[in-house]
Each structure stands twice: as C-alpha cells, then as structure tokens.
Amino acid sequence: xxxxxxxxxxxxxxxxxxxxxxxxxxxxxxxxxxxxxxxxxxxxxxxxxxxxxxxxxxxxxxxxxxxxxxxxxxxxxxxxxxxxxxxxxxxxxxxxxxxxxxxxxxxxxxxxxxxxxxxxxxxxxxxxxxxxxxxxxxxxxxxxxxxxxxxxxxxxxxxxxxxxxxxxxxxxxxxxxxxxxxxxxxxxxxxxxxxxxxxxxxxxxxxxxxxxxxxxxxxxxxxxxxxxxxxxxxxxxxxxxxxxxxxxxxxxxxxxxxxxxxxxxxxxxxxxxxxxxxxxxxxxxxxxxxxxxxxxxxxxxxxxxxxxxxxxxxxxxxxxxxxxxxxxxxxxxxxxxxxxxxxxxxxxxxxxxxxxxxxxxxxxxxxxxxxxxxxxxxxxxxxxxxxxxxxxxxxxxxxxxxxxxxxxxxxxxxxxxxxxxxxxxxxxxxxxxxxxxxxxxxxxxxxxxxxxxxx
RNA sequence: GCCCCGUUCGUCUAGUGGUUAGGACAUCAGGUUUUCAACCUGAAGACGGGAGUUCAAUUCUCCCACGGGGUACCA
Numbered sequence: 001x002x003x004x005x006x007x008x009x010x011x012x013x014x015x016x017x018x019x020x021x022x023x024x025x026x027x028x029x030x031x032x033x034x035x036x037x038x039x040x041x042x043x044x045x046x047x048x049x050x051x052x053x054x055x056x057x058x059x060x061x062x063x064x065x066x067x068x069x070x071x072x073x074x075x076x077x078x079x080x081x082x083x084x085x086x087x088x089x090x091x092x093x094x095x096x097x098x099x100x101x102x103x104x105x106x107x108x109x110x111x112x113x114x115x116x117x118x119x120x121x122x123x124x125x126x127x128x129x130x131x132x133x134x135x136x137x138x139x140x141x142x143x144x145x146x147x148x149x150x151x152x153x154x155x156x157x158x159x160x161x162x163x164x165x166x167x168x169x170x171x172x173x174x175x176x177x178x179x180x181x182x183x184x185x186x187x188x189x190x191x192x193x194x195x196x197x198x199x200x201x202x203x204x205x206x207x208x209x210x211x212x213x214x215x216x217x218x219x220x221x222x223x224x225x226x227x228x229x230x231x232x233x234x235x236x237x238x239x240x241x242x243x244x245x246x247x248x249x250x251x252x253x254x255x256x257x258x259x260x261x262x263x264x265x266x267x268x269x270x271x272x273x274x275x276x277x278x279x280x281x282x283x284x285x286x287x288x289x290x291x292x293x294x295x296x297x298x299x300x301x302x303x304x305x306x307x308x309x310x311x312x313x314x315x316x317x318x319x320x321x322x323x324x325x326x327x328x329x330x331x332x333x334x335x336x337x338x339x340x341x342x343x344x345x346x347x348x349x350x351x352x353x354x355x356x357x358x359x360x361x362x363x364x365x366x367x368x369x370x371x372x373x374x375x376x377x378x379x380x381x382x383x384x385x386x387x388x389x390x391x392x393x394x395x396x397x398x399x400x401x402x403x404x405x406x407x408x409x410x411x412x413x414x415x416x417x418x419x420x421x422x423x424x425x426x427x428x429x430x431x432x433x434x435x436x437x438x439x440x441x442x443x444x445x446x447x448x449x450x451x452x453x454x455x
Numbered sequence: 456g457c458c459c460c461g462u463u464c465g466u467c468u469a470g471u472g473g474u475u476a477g478g479a480c481a482u483c484a485g486g487u488u489u490u491c492a493a494c495c496u497g498a499a500g501a502c503g504g505g506a507g508u509u510c511a512a513u514u515c516u517c518c519c520a521c522g523g524g525g526u527a528c529c530a
Contacts (some may be wrong), residue, residue, distance in 0.1 A: 014530090015530085016529080016530040018529085018530075048530060049530090050529090050530075051529055051530060053529090054529070054530085055530090105528085107528075108527075108528050109528085114528075116528055117528095133460070133461090136459075136460080137459095138458070138459070139458080142457070142458070142526080143526085146527090147527080147528055149528090150528055151528095154528095156527090156528070156529085156530090157529070157530050158530095160530095161530090176524095177460065177461090177523085177524070178523090178524050178525070179524095179525095180459060180460060180524075180525075181458070181459055181460085181524065181525035181526070182525075182530095184459095202460085204460090204461080204523095205523075205524075207522095207523080209466095211522060211523075212522095212523075213523075213524075239467095242467065242468085242479090243467070244467090246467085246468055246469070248469080249469095249478095250469085250477085250478050250479075252467095252478085252479055252480090269467090269468080270460080270461060270462090271460090271461050271462065271522090271523090272461075272522085272523065272524095273466085273467065273468090274466060274467080275466095276465095276466050276467065276480075276481085278466075278480055278481055279466075279467065279479080279480045279481080280480095281480090282479085282480055282481090283480090325492095325493090328492065328493055329491070329492045329493075330491080330492065362489090362490090403489080407489095408488085408489055409488095409489045409490090410489085411489080412489035412490090413489045413490070414489090415489080416489065416490070417489095417490090420490095422490085422491095423490065423491080424490055424491035424492080425490075425491075426490095426491090426492085427488095427489070427490080428489075
C-alpha cells in the first residue's frame with residue numbers, strides 16, 4: 001500500500017533549458033503532475049539554468065509551451081538564475097559554519113587561478129530509501145571535497161537543487177533514474193544545511209531504439225516534433241503514462257482524469273523503456289476518434305487551412321465530421337491527414353470526383369447494362385428519402401433490401417465508385433450522408449451518363 | 456577503471472515458490488464485408504546464463520554476462 005502523504009505534497013519538475021522538452025522530460029513532468037493532482041498537492045516547474053552558457057530562453061519557453069499543450073501546466077514556476085541572493089546567503093552560511101571552504105586552484109579551462117567553493121565531505125556512508133527501488137547505499141568517500149559553487153555567488157547544480165528543494169518545501173523528488181548517483185551528495189549537502197530529507201522516487205529512463213538514453217539525436221524525441229507530426233496531447237500523455245507505469249489492470253486507453261485517479265508510484269516500472277512509435281500511432285487513432293467538435297477544430301487548425309479555393313464545400317467542421325472514419329481507415333496522425341488532403345486523396349468529399357468507366361464496372365467484373373439498371377433503381381430509392389433524413393443509417397436501410405436481393409456488390413460497388421471515383425474509399429452510406437442528397441443524385445446520374453455514353 | 460541501478464514475447468507490460476506464464480502494440484492466418492480499412496476468431500512469439508536454497512524455482516540467495524546511469528569549475 002502506498003502511503004498517503006500526511007502533508008500536502010509538493011513536487012517539482014526541474015529541467016535545464018538546454019534543449020526542447022523531450023519525451024523523457026515530459027514523462028517525468030507527467031508523473032510529477034499526476035502525483036500532485038492525485039494528492040491535491042502542488043506541481044512546481046523549476047528551470048535550472050545555472051549553466052549560463054548552454055541555457056537558452058527559447059528552450060525555457062518551449063518547456064512552458066509544451067507543458068501547457070500537454071495539459072500539465074505547473075502551479076508555480078521558478079527560475080534559478082533569478083535566485084542568486086538566496087544561494088549567496090546559503091553559500092555564506094556553509095562557509096561560516098565550516099561546512100565548505102574556499103579553494104584557490106588552477107582554472108579548469110584557461111589559465112590563471114580561480115577560487116571555488118568546495119564542500120567539506122564528512123566521508124561517510126549514505127543510505128536512502130527510494131519509493132521505487134527500495135534501500136540504496138553509497139560510500140561518499142570517493143566523492144572527495146566536491147565543488148559546490150563557482151564562487152560565493154554562483155552555485156553549481158547539486159547545491160542549487162538542495163537549496164531550492166528546501167526553500168520550496170519539496171516533499172517528493174520524482175525524477176529520472178540518472179539522478180540516483182547524484183542523490184548521496186545532495187543528501188550530504190542537505191545534512192550540512194540541516195534541511196529535511198524529501199522522499200525519493202527514481203523512475204526509469206525512456207530509451208531510444210538503441211537502448212541508450214533518449215537524446216536530441218532522435219528526431220521524434222521532442223514533444224514539439226510529435227506535435228508537428230500530428231499527434232494530439234491526449235495520445236502522447238496516454239502513451240507516456242504507459243511507458244514505465246501500468247494500472248494493474250488491462251486498461252490501455254486513458255483520459256487525463258482516469259490517469260490522475262489511478263496513478264500511483266507502486267506500479268512504476270524499474271527498468272528503462274524503449275519509445276515505440278507504433279503504439280503511439282494506435283493510441284493517437286483511438287483518441288482522435290473520440291474528439292469533441294471543439295477539440296477537433298482546435299487541432300485541425302494547426303494542419304489545415306480554413307478553406308480551400310478549389311473545394312468550395314470544404315470546411316473544418318465537415319472534416320471533423322468525417323475524421324473518425326478516416327482515422328479508422330488509413331490515417332494515424334493529423335500530418336498524414338493533411339498530406340492526404342493535399343494529395344487530393346479525399347477531394348471526393350468536397351467536389352465531384354473524376355470517375356472512370358471501367359472502375360464503375362469493377363474493372364470489367366460487372367455487366368454494363370445490368371449496372372445501368374441498378375444505378376437507376378438506386379436513384380429512385382435515394383430520391384424517395386427526404387432530404388432531412390439523408391443519414392448514413394436511413395440510406396443504408398433504404399438500399400439494403402434491393403442490394404441484397406440482386407447482389408450487394410452489383411449495386412453498392414458502382415454506387416460507391418460513382419460517389420468517390422476511387423478503388424478504395426469509405427462505404428457508400430457514409431459517403432452519401434456526408435454529401436448533400438442533391439449532390440449524391442448528381443454524381444449517380446453522372447455515373448449513369450458515363451455508362452450510357454458509348455453503350 | 457570505480458560506484459549505482461536494471462534484465463518476462465520484436466516493443467510496452469501482468470504475474471506466481473507448484474500457472475496452459477496473462478494482456479496490449481506490431482506480425483501472420485482465417486472469418487465477415489460492396490472496396491480498402493475497421494471488426495471477430497485464431498497462430499506464432501518471453502522468464503539472459505550458472506550455481507545454491509527447496510519436494511518444487513521465472514519467482515528467494517550468490518556469482519557471471521549483458522544493458523543502462525553516474526563518476527565535471529554540465530544539469
């Protein structure tokens with residue numbers, strides 16, 4: 001049983017803005033967010049930009065933007081470069097209490113001597129309990145008197161982390177498993193500062209297909225890239241949650257609410273997980289199919305124009321209407337959808353298609369005269385359906401009996417081709433209901449004309 | 456090198472001292488179908504190796520191998 005925190009938990013996601021938010025970071029953020037939400041605590045974003053050279057403002061902005069897009073915005077945000085005075089105070093205190101000392105030594109790169117702050121290592125064994133891995137013990141002797149600050153004002157990573165976690169009242173540190181080896185020295189600093197020890201939970205890393213830690217080398221590894229490829233946040237969140245965590249049941253598709261409800265640290269995996277785009281594709285389809293009109297319009301706007309001059313009846317609303325059936329068929333991402341539209345793949349939804357006679361006759365498998373008869377009959381049947389009731393169900397109902405009687409393929413194939421002009425397309429009922437009744441009759445009649453022309 | 460963590464189908468994972476080792480994605484085959492999908496059914500596919508503990512180890516212990524992480528005046 002997971003212990004319910006007896007105080008309001010405060011957790012943080014602490015990336016360094018030296019690159020765009022990638023899936024590994026996003027998942028760490030997600031686990032922190034879920035944990036905070038579940039226990040009604042606070043989720044804090046802390047930008048660790050003490051490396052002035054590699055940290056970039058644009059990356060900090062990307063982290064913010066992607067967290068918002070994913071639907072896991074922080075409750076509070078801090079930036080280390082703005083907290084110099086706080087660090088200075090603590091460094092002074094450590095120096096004063098002889099827990100650290102100034103050391104003049106040759107500059108690491110370049111010439112001359114430089115004065116750094118070294119931690120006075122008590123050289124002892126440190127044990128800590130990890131919520132996911134159990135007890136872990138390190139001998140810190142080999143760490144030596146490690147450097148904790150460049151000078152009296154500029155702390156290095158480990159010091160800044162400890163000071164901030166203390167100052168921000170962090171109760172649980174949920175971070176990537178590459179932080180395990182860093183934990184003992186942070187605990188050493190904590191003890192010197194007389195700061196309480198938070199609870200640790202090291203989650204496994206997300207790996208690339210080469211089993212190495214995911215890095216910028218993998219193009220699909222940034223959230224920004226996934227977004228650009230047409231994955232929606234619901235799918236990305238769902239997939240990331242399942243990478244390293246499982247609900248203990250066989251459920252695979254989750255909404256954010258369900259994740260918050262079911263998430264727990266106990267079911268977090270110990271070993272690294274390879275990022276597999278195939279399963280993301282599957283989840284993207286699943287979530288794409290259950291989008292509300294409002295959500296759908298929002299996402300589609302990023303990939304498709306509001307209107308297409310060559311297709312007067314094109315609209316995003318109409319795209320959203322037919323999206324589920326397209327996603328079910330051959331499109332996994334919005335980028336693929338956009339490309340298919342640009343390639344004219346779905347133009348028949350918005351404009352009369354170019355129809356070929358041999359296609360109408362199923363490449364010669366159907367009899368021409370017979371097909372003419374069937375299409376004429378279908379025309380009569382369709383005409384009888386009131387315009388207002390021209391739905392997928394009613395069209396199917398109306399045609400079904402006749403089609404079954406004479407052979408479904410003989411009626412439905414030419415009908416479908418007359419409407420789409422394509423060898424492969426959604427079924428004629430869906431096509432008919434998507435188009436106006438009038439347009440349907442026009443297309444069928446055009447098909448008939450084509451068949452009768454040279455007969 | 457040293458330290459730490461890990462190891463169940465191709466991938467994500469469930470699970471137990473005695474199970475036909477379960478599910479999902481992907482793959483393949485049938486069925487269904489007006490087409491392609493979808494859908495349904497089925498198939499194939501895993502406990503890294505070696506000792507030990509035990510009546511019995513995938514499960515517990517140790518060793519090894521392999522993988523990963525850390526070892527900065529990076530974070």
